[in-house]
Amino acid sequence: MGDFYQKMLQNDAGRKLLKTVGLPTPIELNRHHGQAVFFSGRLLAGSAPKGQMLEQLAESISNADAQIMFPANATTASDIKNTFEAKGNALTPIQCEKGAVSETFKALVFDATGLTSTKELKHLYAFFSPVIRNLEQNGRILILGRPHMASASGEQAAAMRALEGFSRSLSKEIGKKGATSQVVYVDKGAEHLAKPAIEFFLSAKSAYVNGQTVTVSKPGPAKNVVELPTVDWRLPLEGKTVLVTGGSRGIGEAIAETLARDGAKVFVLDIDAAQADLQAVADRIGGEAIVADITAKETPQLIADAVKESGLDIIVHNAGVTRDKMLANMPEHFWDMTLNINLTAEEEINDYLLEHNVINEDGRIICVSSMNGIAGQVGQSNYAASKAGVIGYVEYMAKPLAKKNITINAVAPGFIETAMTDAIPFMTREIGRRMNSLSQGGKPVDVAETISFFASPESKGISGNILRVCGQCLIGA
Incomplete structure (x- = not known):
């Protein structure tokens, strides 16, 4: 949050003025600070009949x-x-009756997997309506369902898809409290694989993720028994080797710091011009620096050589550029540079690392897309195309990579406070910050926490997902 808003929110007169002129006074979000457990507080649990996730x-x-x-x-x-x-x-x-509930809750969790028809959606109303006002600041709503396209009937599919619209609307109602609402869709047979999603969405690590969905599936042949490893909540990536591209500053720097905090050995990669900053990041987190241009032909081999002793457990494709121009005025090299760095280089590096078995068994590939890849943006046809391409690539590659026991997912950041956003003109910047349900910009660590969730050894059943880290941006799907 910028200096202007910070100063105004720090005193009663400032808050009163912002309220008078109709500007939002956002709640400070609780973020993860080394908690030993993922959740603490009062939790109200509910279920539709025959709930299968209880x-x-x-x-x-x-x-x-x-x-x-x-x-x-x-x-x-x-x-x-x-x-x-x-x-x-x-x-x-x-007793949960309207007007009769005195307790407040840190979380409201509802198992909707048993719904079979749209008439049964009334169970959502019956559970949430009497207690929604009792949700605390920075509270959590979590709804568990089944993927609608795996339903037994059109009526059941409608009921399951309705969960998303319901949750997105609740997100907008509770966002002023700094609270969030999500849906986790769980395939039959993958119930035990939903553990990391339940924990992430109930925790402070998901502070800037709001109104989103994640699908949990059973990887590989249906007959295979997939067991989750035992993971320390505070060090989920202990013993893992990670590569973060574009790791010298901003979001990339936060990703490297967070994954190192979570126990990983981190290699950070960036171009020669960023070498000093890159080395400083590597030194600070006990990692190693790789100076390279991700579009260069020799870079995949450089990566493989750097990690040859351990291989790679996790690769985070964060490096990216913007070269903005209206399409009619855009030079061809603006188009080529943006697509090559943001999209093509990721594909080529993955192809090489997979072909040469550099990515280890049970590996994780995580790509950074953007809200503009979902909603588009004036003057960013090249950037939006590249980030939409990332989404298509992730969704398609989930199935073939499952045969190698590797997951692939993407995060799509919204307005994240960085040096780049600080350079945006004041009014444009303030509007960008407020155009979400939480009425504030996110922090680089919010993107990093979501990437760590995807990177966890427990996230075996989570692949092909695109998770927005945008505070529920009011633009885009």
Whole structure:
């Protein structure tokens, strides 16, 4: 958040003035600061009849510091109580009727996997309507469903797809509290693989992710048994080797710092002009610097040589450029440079590393797209094309890479506070910051936390996803 807003929000007179002129007064977001558990606070758990994620939800919550409550008047009360207690959780029943709920909640979690028709969507209303006002600042809403295209009927597909519209609307209602709402769609047979998504979305690591969906699938042949490794919440990447391109500053620097914080050995790569900054980042995080141009023919081999002792467990394609011009005035070299750096180089590096087995078994490929690749932007036809291409590449490659036991995902940042955004004219910058449900810009660490989630050894069932880190930007899908 810029100096102007920071100063205005630090005193009562400033806050009053902003409110008087109709400008938002955003809540400061709680972000991750080394917490030993992913969640702490009161959590209200609910379910539609025949919910199929209750067991996994109960198991995940057993690793948190949660005071779990459930609606005693719900038709599924006994199912919730029995399932959670079987996993060693203590529960408190409460009467959830409009105007009668005195408790406040840090999280509201609803298992909607049992929905079979649109008539049953009434269970969403029955659970959320009496308690939505009781959600605390920086609270979390999490809804669990099934992918609508895997439904048994059109009615069930409609009900599952309705969860997304419902959650996106809730996100806009609760954003003024700094709270968020997400949907996790879980394929049948992949229930236990949803653990990292449940933990991430309930945690402070997802502070600037709002109104989004993630799909969890079972990788490989259906008959295969996929087990999750045991991972320390504070050091999920311990023992892993990572490459971050464009790692000398801004978002790339934050990614490198965060993955190193999470236990990884990090190689950072950038061009010769950024060598001093690159080396400073590498020294600070105990990593290594690779000076290279990602579009150069020899760069994939340079990467392979640098990591030959360990191979790569994770590669983060963050390097990118903008060369903005209206298309009618755009020089050809602006087009070529942007597409080559932002898109083609990623494909060529991946092809080489995969062909030469540099990416290890159970590897992770994570690409950085952009909101402008989803919504487009005036004067950025080259940039938007490149970032939309990243999305298409990630979605397509998920299936062939699954055969190699490798996942691929992308993050799509919105307005993230960096030196580049500081150079934007004041009014344009302020509008960009406020055009989301949380009414503020994000921080580079918000992108980095999401990348660490995708990079986790536990995220075996999460591939082909595009996750916006934009505070629920009001532009784009």
